[in-house]
Amino acid sequence: MGNPILEIENLRTSFRIKDNYYAAVDDVSLTVKKNELLAIVGESGCGKSALAFSIMGLHSKANVEGNIYFKGRDIANISPAKLNELRGKEMGMIFQDSLSALNPLMIIGDQIDEIIYIHNNKLAKKDRKEKVIDLLDKVGILHPAFTYNQFPHELSGGMRQRVVIAMAIANEPELLIADEPTTALDVTIQSQILDLLKKLKEDIHAGIILITHDLGVVAEMADRVAVMYAGQIVEIADVYTLFENPLHPYTRSLLNSVPNSNVVQSELHVIEGIVPSLQNLPREGCRFSPRIPWVDSSAHEKNPELHEVNPGHFVRCTCYRNFYFPEKSKGDQHHVVS
Amino acid sequence: MWKFTVRRIGIMIPQIALLSILIFIMAKMMPGDALSGLIDPSIDPATIEAMRDRLGLNNPWHIQYVDWIKGVIQGDFGQSFRFKMPVTELISQRLINTFWLSLATLILTYLIAIPLGITSGRYNDTWADRLITGYTYVGFAAPLFIFALIMVWIFGFHFGWFPTSGSVKPGLSPGTFEYVLSKINHLMLPALSMALIATVTTVQYLRSEIIDTKQKDFVVTARAKGASESRVYNRHILRNSLLPIAAFFGYEITGLIGGTIFIENIFGYPGMGQLFLESITLRDFSVVTTVVLIFGIASILGALISDIILSLVDPRIRIK
Numbered sequence: 001m002g003n004p005i006l007e008i009e010n011l012r013t014s015f016r017i018k019d020n021y022y023a024a025v026d027d028v029s030l031t032v033k034k035n036e037l038l039a040i041v042g043e044s045g046c047g048k049s050a051l052a053f054s055i056m057g058l059h060s061k062a063n064v065e066g067n068i069y070f071k072g073r074d075i076a077n078i079s080p081a082k083l084n085e086l087r088g089k090e091m092g093m094i095f096q097d098s099l100s101a102l103n104p105l106m107i108i109g110d111q112i113d114e115i116i117y118i119h120n121n122k123l124a125k126k127d128r129k130e131k132v133i134d135l136l137d138k139v140g141i142l143h144p145a146f147t148y149n150q151f152p153h154e155l156s157g158g159m160r161q162r163v164v165i166a167m168a169i170a171n172e173p174e175l176l177i178a179d180e181p182t183t184a185l186d187v188t189i190q191s192q193i194l195d196l197l198k199k200l201k202e203d204i205h206a207g208i209i210l211i212t213h214d215l216g217v218v219a220e221m222a223d224r225v226a227v228m229y230a231g232q233i234v235e236i237a238d239v240y241t242l243f244e245n246p247l248h249p250y251t252r253s254l255l256n257s258v259p260n261s262n263v264v265q266s267e268l269h270v271i272e273g274i275v276p277s278l279q280n281l282p283r284e285g286c287r288f289s290p291r292i293p294w295v296d297s298s299a300h301e302k303n304p305e306l307h308e309v310n311p312g313h314f315v316r317c318t319c320y321r322n323f324y325f326p327e328k329s330k331g332d333q334h335h336v337v338s
Numbered sequence: 339m340w341k342f343t344v345r346r347i348g349i350m351i352p353q354i355a356l357l358s359i360l361i362f363i364m365a366k367m368m369p370g371d372a373l374s375g376l377i378d379p380s381i382d383p384a385t386i387e388a389m390r391d392r393l394g395l396n397n398p399w400h401i402q403y404v405d406w407i408k409g410v411i412q413g414d415f416g417q418s419f420r421f422k423m424p425v426t427e428l429i430s431q432r433l434i435n436t437f438w439l440s441l442a443t444l445i446l447t448y449l450i451a452i453p454l455g456i457t458s459g460r461y462n463d464t465w466a467d468r469l470i471t472g473y474t475y476v477g478f479a480a481p482l483f484i485f486a487l488i489m490v491w492i493f494g495f496h497f498g499w500f501p502t503s504g505s506v507k508p509g510l511s512p513g514t515f516e517y518v519l520s521k522i523n524h525l526m527l528p529a530l531s532m533a534l535i536a537t538v539t540t541v542q543y544l545r546s547e548i549i550d551t552k553q554k555d556f557v558v559t560a561r562a563k564g565a566s567e568s569r570v571y572n573r574h575i576l577r578n579s580l581l582p583i584a585a586f587f588g589y590e591i592t593g594l595i596g597g598t599i600f601i602e603n604i605f606g607y608p609g610m611g612q613l614f615l616e617s618i619t620l621r622d623f624s625v626v627t628t629v630v631l632i633f634g635i636a637s638i639l640g641a642l643i644s645d646i647i648l649s650l651v652d653p654r655i656r657i658k
Contacts, residue, residue: 058558080567088564095562100555103574104654105581114573115563151653167563 004069005175005207006032006055011066011076013047013054015278021063022278024050026231028066032175032207039210039222039239041254045275047231048211049096052179055209056093057083070175089119092168092206094178098160102152108163109148112136115170135166140196158189165196169204177209182217194220215258219243224312227251230276230287233306237313247315249295249323250288256325269325286317294326295319342649350638357634358410362403365627406627416624420617425628429610433632435505436602436609440594442525446533447590451540451583458541459548459579460571470541477538482531482597486604489531500527503606528605532597536590543586547579554578577651584647591640595633 011028014021025047032038040048054064057075068076070091075083095101103111112132116123123131129148136144139162152160161181168176178197182190194217201208201221210221218225219239226236227250235248246252256269273291276282282290286300304317390396394405409416415425458470494502500523501507507520551557552575560574599611606612610629617625649655 056562058561084564084566086564087562093562095555095559097555101559103556103560103578105577105652106573114560114565118564118569153654164559167559 004031004033005071006030006209007067007069008055009067009069011051011054011064011068013050013059014063014065016061016063017279022281024062024231024278025054028228028231028233030226030233030236032209034174034207035201035205037201037208037210037221037223039212039218039225040228041212041215041218041225042228043213043275045277046228048213048228049179050231051228052093052177052209052211055175055177056087056091058093085119088115088173089171090173091175091177092171092173094165094168094176094181096180097184098157098164099152099184101164102160104152107149107151108136108155109133112163112167112170115167119171131170132166135170136163139163139166139169140192141166157185158192161185161189161193162196165193165200169200172204172206174206175209176204176206177211179211180213181210182212182214190217197221215255227254230281232287232316233314234288234316235314236306237310241310241313245313247309247313247320248288248317249292249320252323252325253292286319288317289319292319292323295323299323339649343646346642346645350642353638354635357638358407358631359403361627361630361634362406363399365623365630366399366402368621368623368626410628410631415628418617418622418625420620420622420625425624428625429613429628429632432609432613435607436598436611438521439525439529439598439602439607439609440591442522442529443532443536443594443597444590446529447537447540450533450537451544454537455541455544456548456576458545459552460575462545462549467545471545474538474541477535480535482535483600483604485535486528486531486601489527490604493527500524502527505608524607528601528607532594532601536593536597539593540583540586540590544579544583547582548575551575551579581648581652584651585644587647588637588640588642588644591643592637595636 008031009029011025012023013025014023016022028047028051030038040051042048050059050062053059054062054076055068057064057080064076066076067074070086075086102108109129109132112135113125113128116128116131133144133148136147141147141159141162147155147159147163152163155163161184165181168178181197182193185193197208197210198221210217212218222239224236224238225242226233227242227248228234229250235242235246235251242251243255246255250271253269253271257271259268271291272293276287276290281287285302286304289295289297289300299319299322301318306314306316307318308314387396394402397405406416413426415429417423418425418428421428454470454473458467461467490502493499505521505524506517507524510517510520557570557574560570565573595611598609599614601607602609602611603615610632613625614629614633616622617629
């Protein structure tokens with residue numbers, strides 16, 4: 001797989017609410033290698049996007065602690081000018097909502113042109129235009145020269161998402177972060193965009209972080225998976241292990257919540273409770289314990305840590321050993337989705 | 339773009355027609371007419387009645403309206419009873435004066451509003467922002483006619499930097515350089531007084547637009563591209579924040595009309611506003627209707643200009 005492109009150590013991103021700081025990303029460590037696709041899954045509000053924004057340095061009012069090494073260089077604490085040299089050039093980001101992510105008053109061509117111009121202002125306008133049209137063609141836009149002059153509101157959601165992707169890959173970044181790239185799209189367009197991402201993954205040889213809450217997408221795309229809950233990584237493993245042998249109660253509950261056509265279930269499995277809000281997050285003990293109250297509380301660790309149960313397979317807390325599903329959901333039924 | 343403009347102008351015509359009817363009816367509803375005030379009381383009331391008949395003042399309103407509008411279309415706004423001269427002649431010079439005053443005010447308004455609004459919005463919640471917002475609150479609270487009086491007192495009488503009345507120094511012939519300079523000199527104080535008060539709305543508007551746009555997703559996209567702060571502001575935030583300011587332009591003109599009425603009276607500036615108040619007190623019916631009609635048309639034109647500017651800068655509202 002090659003050398004790690006990105007290494008995150010003990011990252012903690014906190015936001016100020018009134019007079020206190022609350023960590024949305026708490027003690028996250030992970031690595032992404034070249035040509036590897038790491039998926040980060042979790043419910044809404046678990047800190048996935050906050051993590052992505054921290055890597056790109058896009059938080060304007062958050063307190064980011066810890067180290068983020070990009071190709072061995074700590075980017076968590078460098079100057080904005082230095083960071084701007086990397087952003088858009090060596091690190092690209094694909095955003096979730098393509099309509100709001102594009103400037104409504106600029107034509108598509110100029111928006112993609114800008115990212116090329118910022119990092120290489122010696123290239124002539126004509127050459128840049130050629131490059132932009134090539135990029136639009138590459139992401140599957142049918143009439144790239146025509147779309148070049150169109151405004152975002154004139155395109156469909158799927159087309160706009162392609163434009164956002166074209167922008168992110170314009171300078172052939174070595175790290176690509178895709179923040180829920182298919183969430184805002186309907187199912188057929190979703191699969192087209194996923195196919196495109198798969199193709200690009202082989203093309204650009206970048207390390208990719210794919211943030212999603214769709215386990216189907218994970219099964220189809222990922223090499224490795226990190227499961228996040230309440231700001232922490234609770235389980236990390238390669239994709240086969242995670243689907244075949246999920247250990248953490250949260251991972252198992254998540255997989256069990258996916259509707260499956262092979263198993264006739266009278267009721268869809270639901271995880272009890274809700275994701276705690278930032279202010280009400282349990283800061284001590286196992287953060288998932290309030291949602292599995294039937295499990296004996298002595299099963300949890302006092303200060304849950306990530307344990308390497310098998311090579312490359314990490315699980316937080318010891319409660320997974322004693323976890324079982326309560327009667328009504330008829331036990332543990334998980335299946336590989338793809 | 340052309341289609342849009344033509345269509346937009348098409349909407350204006352019924353607007354103006356309706357406006358003229360409303361103005362005419364309202365003017366007719368004012369108590370008294372030109373023959374009820376300054377007429378020699380020894381004249382026989384029957385003669386006055388005969389005079390009213392001759393002038394058509396006893397006809398039903400719609401007939402009077404048709405008589406009036408026929409003239410208006412041909413550029414004949416009737417006679418001023420007070421000045422004994424055609425309204426057109428009376429108004430033309432004053433209209434030009436008011437036009438220059440309004441233009442100077444508009445330019446000053448934006449010259450003040452844009453830098454202040456940008457500073458305030460970009461560096462919100464800093465001391466500079468607090469200072470600017472403080473000024474806007476004072477501007478909101480201060481009535482224009484009091485503020486203008488203070489300006490006249492300080493810069494007109496106390497320092498004597500600017501003339502305190504008139505629109506040009508007497509004895510200069512039009513077209514000479516001195517004449518133009520004198521015109522500008524007479525304009526400065528009233529225009530500045532009005533601009534300093536009128537600008538606060540625009541400052542506040544621009545400030546909140548910038549603060550709003552700063553948090554938009556496409557600004558995050560621009561940062562993720564590696565754009566520098568100044569590029570993010572100039573290319574992405576400012577242009578999007580100026581849109582509503584362009585939309586506000588039409589209202590700015592309407593506000594300006596209200597402003598000139600006060601300002602021209604305080605500064606003794608011979609413009610439409612001054613004429614308007616004089617004519618109302620003297621029941622100079624034909625002048626009042628003409629002035630209100632011109633003010634009304636100016637407001638409608640202001641809205642038209644806003645829409646055209648907006649369609650030029652915002653691709654989303656162009657009609658295909």
